[in-house]
Amino acid sequence: MDHHSSPSHQAPLESDKPYSPHDVLDETAKTAVVGLGGGFFLAAIRNAMSKRNVGALGVFTRGAPIIGICAAGPAAYAFFSRTMMNLREKEDAWSAAFGGFMCGGVLGLPSRRMPVVVGLGSAVGAIQGALYFLGGRIDSFKKESDEFERKERIRRTTRLPVEQTPPGYEERRRERIKETYGFEINPVKATVEGSQ
Numbered sequence: 001m002d003h004h005s006s007p008s009h010q011a012p013l014e015s016d017k018p019y020s021p022h023d024v025l026d027e028t029a030k031t032a033v034v035g036l037g038g039g040f041f042l043a044a045i046r047n048a049m050s051k052r053n054v055g056a057l058g059v060f061t062r063g064a065p066i067i068g069i070c071a072a073g074p075a076a077y078a079f080f081s082r083t084m085m086n087l088r089e090k091e092d093a094w095s096a097a098f099g100g101f102m103c104g105g106v107l108g109l110p111s112r113r114m115p116v117v118v119g120l121g122s123a124v125g126a127i128q129g130a131l132y133f134l135g136g137r138i139d140s141f142k143k144e145s146d147e148f149e150r151k152e153r154i155r156r157t158t159r160l161p162v163e164q165t166p167p168g169y170e171e172r173r174r175e176r177i178k179e180t181y182g183f184e185i186n187p188v189k190a191t192v193e194g195s196q
Contacts, residue, residue, distance in 0.1 A: 019089045022082040032075035039063070039070025069107060077103035077128070093133035100128025 043063025047054060054062060081099025085091050104124030108117035174185050 019091070021086050021089075024079060024082045024086065027082055028075050028079040031078035032071045035071035035074040036067060039067035042070060043067050065110065069110065073103045073107045076106045081128075093129045096132035097125045097129025099125075101125030103128070 040059065040063070043059050043066045046063060046066065047059045050058070050062075060067075077099040079099075080102040081095045084095040084098050088095065101121040101124065104121035105117050107124065108120035111117070178184050
């Protein structure tokens, strides 16, 4: 008897599909624009809540640091995480953690203290790495999708086209409505004459 020492099933590889490189500059620019929008929103709220009359352009003059940090942090995350993914040619939690470290470092720069920069970088990097490792969920690891459950959900939530209704359904429905409510429904065709 010849026994193989390998297990009966192989552990799945990290990615079955080949790596496709990211367009780093495009993703960084898009992320920076979204960050600019968020920073502008925060600066506008801060300007509106001000007790002094600062004017409409105070959003840009007083809120410039907020707008800049809100754009630079996410842009740093996108740039460094995608660059690391491209250099290593794989998408994993280490790339997300490195991007998170850089993002946290940028968020800590206004304090001008190195322990704050390293601490924020470590915290954001750990959170980003953990989120990527857990599949974008905080409560559990990546769950295998149950095909039967998905098909049951689709079956319950989608309606059948009129052409696929069981034969005799309209007659039984008319009889039930007449028994229950006491009035008769005239049959209506689902298709308009001459439309086909």
